[in-house]
Amino acid sequence: MTLINDFMSLIYPRHCEACGNSLFKHEAYICNYCKLNLPKSNYHKNSHNELIQTFGGRIPLENALSYYLFEKSGKVQKLLHAIKYQNQKELAQFIGELYGQDLLNGKALEEVDVIIPIPLHYKKLRARGFNQSEWFAKGIAKTLNKKLDVNSLERITETSTQTKKKKYQRWENVEGIFKVKESQALINQHVLIVDDVITTGATIEAAWEALKEIEGVKISVISIAFAARKLAV
DSSP, rough: EEEEEHHHHHHSSBEEEETBOOOOTOOSOOOHHHHHHHOOOOOGGGGHHHHHHHTSSSSOEEEEEEEEOOOOSSSSHHHHHHHHHTOOOHHHHHHHHHHHHTTSSSSSSTOEEEEEEEEOOOHHHHSSSSSSHHHHHHHHHHHHHEEEEESSSSEEEEEOOTTTTOHHHHHHHHHTTTSSSSSSTTTTOEEEEEEESSSSHHHHHHHOOOTTTTOEEEEEEEEEEOTTTOOOO
16 A cells, blocks of 8 residues: 555655645645644633634633634645635644644633534535535544534525625624524533634624524634734635
């Protein structure tokens, strides 16, 4: 099998999705150099981080985490584009597993009961074929041994892309777009909402509006990347 893999690598060379360099046999998706040097937020080590401040008290968050910091035309953007536009859903899960390994060493998500990825509208899901937030959530759930729930939250309104929208336009674009289908299952649960990229937090806030009437529900959020300086993918 190793010989076959080596031969296939000669014909179809594997490359790092962040920098484009060739991968060694023991590397997958992201080279070791990029694993070490991509801009990580380390927000799981700081409960007063910039992401939680972005929500400005609009949501009573238990915690807010993001693996990477997004920069326009940077390596993290290349990863996100590979996931969304090159059908690299397994890359999203791989990144979730990487972040999960970091989170195992702390208590940031220790009390989370259930993980809910931000859902896509069924039309967009049908067109794309997968939900990148769900695949990232799979990696987190697998590593942290937490329950993954892809049924309780539903996107009922199809929205236009948030890219290039101003802050107030992002909130208007996502107002009332979610509904809860399985509220009984979330009573007194600590829910981790998962998104691919957080910019203004408008989508997360819309999800909270749908969840907030559930008795005893608590919310944390996590994403692949956070656009800390009002940048968009």
